[in-house]
Amino acid sequence: MLKAFSHLLARDLRLAFRSRHELANPLIFFVLVVSLFPLAVAPSAELLQVMAPGVIWVSALLSVLLSLDRLFKQDYEDGSLDQLMLSPNPLVILVLAKVCAHWLLTGLPLVLVAPLLGMFLYVPDEAIGVLMLSLLLGTPVLSLVGAIGVSLTVAVNRGGVLLSLIVLPLYIPVLIFGANAVDVASDGLSVRGQLLFLGAVLALALSLAPLATAVALRITASR
Amino acid sequence: MIKKIWAWIQRFSSPKHFYAISGKLIPWFAVPAFLLGIYGLYMGLFVAPTDYQQGESYRIIFIHVPAAWMSMFIYIVMAISAAIGLIWQIKLADMIAAASAPIGAWFTFLALVTGSLWGKPMWGAYWVWDARLTSELILLFLYFGYMALQSSIEDQRTADKASGLLVIVGVVNIPIIHYSVEWWNTLHQGATVAKFDKPSMHIDMLIPLLVMALAAKLFYAAIVLMRARNEVLYRERNRQWVRDLVKKL
Amino acid sequence: MMVEADSAHTIPLLETRQLECVRDDRLLFSDLSFTLTEGEILQIEGANGSGKTSLLRILCGLRLADAGQVLWRGEEVSVVREDYYANMIYIGHLPCIKGDLTTLENIRALLDTRSQLAPLDEIEQVLALVGLAGFDDVTSKALSSGQRRRILLAFLLLAKARLWILDEPLTALDVEGVALVETMLLEHRLAGGSAIFTTHHGMQLPCAMSTVTLGRAGNQPC
Numbered sequence: 097m098l099k100a101f102s103h104l105l106a107r108d109l110r111l112a113f114r115s116r117h118e119l120a121n122p123l124i125f126f127v128l129v130v131s132l133f134p135l136a137v138a139p140s141a142e143l144l145q146v147m148a149p150g151v152i153w154v155s156a157l158l159s160v161l162l163s164l165d166r167l168f169k170q171d172y173e174d175g176s177l178d179q180l181m182l183s184p185n186p187l188v189i190l191v192l193a194k195v196c197a198h199w200l201l202t203g204l205p206l207v208l209v210a211p212l213l214g215m216f217l218y219v220p221d222e223a224i225g226v227l228m229l230s231l232l233l234g235t236p237v238l239s240l241v242g243a244i245g246v247s248l249t250v251a252v253n254r255g256g257v258l259l260s261l262i263v264l265p266l267y268i269p270v271l272i273f274g275a276n277a278v279d280v281a282s283d284g285l286s287v288r289g290q291l292l293f294l295g296a297v298l299a300l301a302l303s304l305a306p307l308a309t310a311v312a313l314r315i316t317a318s319r
Numbered sequence: 320m321i322k323k324i325w326a327w328i329q330r331f332s333s334p335k336h337f338y339a340i341s342g343k344l345i346p347w348f349a350v351p352a353f354l355l356g357i358y359g360l361y362m363g364l365f366v367a368p369t370d371y372q373q374g375e376s377y378r379i380i381f382i383h384v385p386a387a388w389m390s391m392f393i394y395i396v397m398a399i400s401a402a403i404g405l406i407w408q409i410k411l412a413d414m415i416a417a418a419s420a421p422i423g424a425w426f427t428f429l430a431l432v433t434g435s436l437w438g439k440p441m442w443g444a445y446w447v448w449d450a451r452l453t454s455e456l457i458l459l460f461l462y463f464g465y466m467a468l469q470s471s472i473e474d475q476r477t478a479d480k481a482s483g484l485l486v487i488v489g490v491v492n493i494p495i496i497h498y499s500v501e502w503w504n505t506l507h508q509g510a511t512v513a514k515f516d517k518p519s520m521h522i523d524m525l526i527p528l529l530v531m532a533l534a535a536k537l538f539y540a541a542i543v544l545m546r547a548r549n550e551v552l553y554r555e556r557n558r559q560w561v562r563d564l565v566k567k568l
Numbered sequence: 569m570m571v572e573a574d575s576a577h578t579i580p581l582l583e584t585r586q587l588e589c590v591r592d593d594r595l596l597f598s599d600l601s602f603t604l605t606e607g608e609i610l611q612i613e614g615a616n617g618s619g620k621t622s623l624l625r626i627l628c629g630l631r632l633a634d635a636g637q638v639l640w641r642g643e644e645v646s647v648v649r650e651d652y653y654a655n656m657i658y659i660g661h662l663p664c665i666k667g668d669l670t671t672l673e674n675i676r677a678l679l680d681t682r683s684q685l686a687p688l689d690e691i692e693q694v695l696a697l698v699g700l701a702g703f704d705d706v707t708s709k710a711l712s713s714g715q716r717r718r719i720l721l722a723f724l725l726l727a728k729a730r731l732w733i734l735d736e737p738l739t740a741l742d743v744e745g746v747a748l749v750e751t752m753l754l755e756h757r758l759a760g761g762s763a764i765f766t767t768h769h770g771m772q773l774p775c776a777m778s779t780v781t782l783g784r785a786g787n788q789p790c
Contacts, residue, residue, distance in 0.1 A: 103680040114668035175662025184653040262464040269499040315480040318631040
């Protein structure tokens with residue numbers, strides 16, 4: 097079972113690295129969207145500092161959302177998804193492997209590039225750590241919950257807007273607590289509560305979302 | 320015994336049987352809903368005492384609060400029927416869920432509109448990011464997501480199952496969303512904003528409110544049966560019994 | 569002891585009972601019952617849109633039948649899913665091949681989903697057999713569609729499943745490829761394996777073959 101997990105994870109990572117240009121796209125999108133805000137509002141440090149947590153988190157949300165297709169679309173279109181579902185291994189484990197690969201390829205880079213964006217938007221140094229930590233706890237939830245949405249819409253033609261309609265409302269708690277953690281940390285206050293909440297949501301998503309995704313995939317396959 | 324109950328459920332949930340029975344049931348919900356609605360509105364708008372703080376404008380709660388309750392209630396009903404449909408493959412349950420969604424969305428919309436109308440004299444603006452209004456707005460998005468998914472999948476059975484799963488995922492999320500929004504709200508606005516439900520409510524206000532809530536539930540029951548009947552006819556349009564029915568017209 | 573062996577003998581490998589399939593409001597087939605024993609080759613016949621692919625997907629458990637059951641050695645497929653999937657292989661008409669992976673990696677990835685390992689020399693042997701000798705390090709996007717189908721044939725051989733479920737296995741194959749599939753089926757049968765397949769091309773198998781024909785219920789509204 098562990099082997100099935102690691103083999104699938106390795107396959108997805110290998111595939112991603114074979115088409116490296118696509119790999120960077122969500123990351124570039126993330127940086128691009130964040131850098132639009134100073135242009136649209138004003139390059140004033142005061143204003144940007146207030147907006148920074150929200151801007152960074154919303155951009156992270158959108159960036160993950162746009163990359164969700166990568167989770168199942170190709171496998172669905174070339175029939176590999178059928179083979180995964182005919183595996184003697186539990187589908188939940190395979191789903192978890194795919195989500196894990198997705199997070200490593202999209203969520204983790206966002207976490208790593210966040211300090212740079214924090215600097216762009218004048219986030220105080222002491223809050224940068226919290227920004228990274230909140231993204232570290234929050235982005236896996238985005239991948240996990242997004243997997244449910246994408247497995248329901250993968251068979252729908254032009255399902256992109258539909259996917260955002262389904263998934264974005266479910267992202268709201270992560271957005272609220274993630275952005276708030278950064279906000280509060282900028283004021284130099286304790287963010288233990290916010291981070292614990294994010295951790296709890298992650299634990300919940302980790303245990304339930306793969307189950308829901310597996311069910312959703314079976315529904316999609318029964319077309 | 321269990322077998323008997325199961326057989327009964329199967330028989331009742333067959334579309335043909337449901338169509339016959341629900342036709343007889345509708346008046347039993349619709350008439351009381353109408354009467355209670357008239358009575359509740361009369362009591363609420365003319366008899367209930369004027370609020371000493373908000374004057375007459377508070378009276379919109381007799382619409383707003385039942386609508387907000389229904390918006391939540393219907394979503395839960397949908398989740399339960401979707402679960403029944405997914406687990407026991409009862410098509411009727413899926414149809415109830417599908418038939419409920421637009422009603423729920425309208426109640427949510429009504430709650431939002433009345434909420435903002437009530438907000439104008441209260442807060443001086445039509446829209447304030449109050450926790451409850453924000454939660455209602457998110458709920459409206461959840462309804463839209465359900466309906467969009469339902470209508471974008473061609474195969475009816477797949478559409479039912481997919482959107483059914485979505486509504487179940489949504490219902491698990493609602494408490495989390497609700498909690499985070501509440502928390503977000505107290506954080507950013509403080510506790511100065513008045514809440515809709517006051518801890519102590521005059522009995523003359525409470526009774527019309529409960530009457531209106533009951534009327535709304537009965538109204539929903541009547542409408543959902545009507546819509547589910549349409550759904551049954553549409554989905555079974557090629558079956559013999561529906562053709563016979565059409566011939567009789 | 570005797571009784572057990574006896575009953576094991578009479579239980580068919582795969583059995584369907586009163587299967588019914590509705591698709592987009594049309595009844596494709598209903599009350600479809602047949603059995604498949606070990607060493608039996610079964611062809612599903614029927615016109616376009618008669619539900620052949622849907623039937624195969626139901627047999628695999630990918631699609632849920634609207635009524636009826638599929639039994640693997642006498643037990644419902646959903647109950648013995650693990651055992652069934654370890655012994656059954658399904659090849660649909662989609663390629664299942666990743667263009668960015670090499671032939672070898674594609675085969676390994678496919679075998680991984682079945683938790684099967686194959687030593688390199690065995691894979692090379694099979695690749696030579698299906699006419700892909702020397703292509704093991706070529707990325708699959710450089711291959712023709714016929715060659716990609718041959719990767720799947722190699723996967724089919726390496727998986728060593730007892731039951732093959734093949735949807736249009738001759739798609740994109742040349743004359744030689746068709747002959748290859750025929751030989752593969754014959755040898756599979758000789759080794760005691762079973763197969764269910766659909767095809768629009770004529771397939772000549774010099775052995776007993778049963779057929780199930782999906783009727784003209786095809787366009788009946790339900």
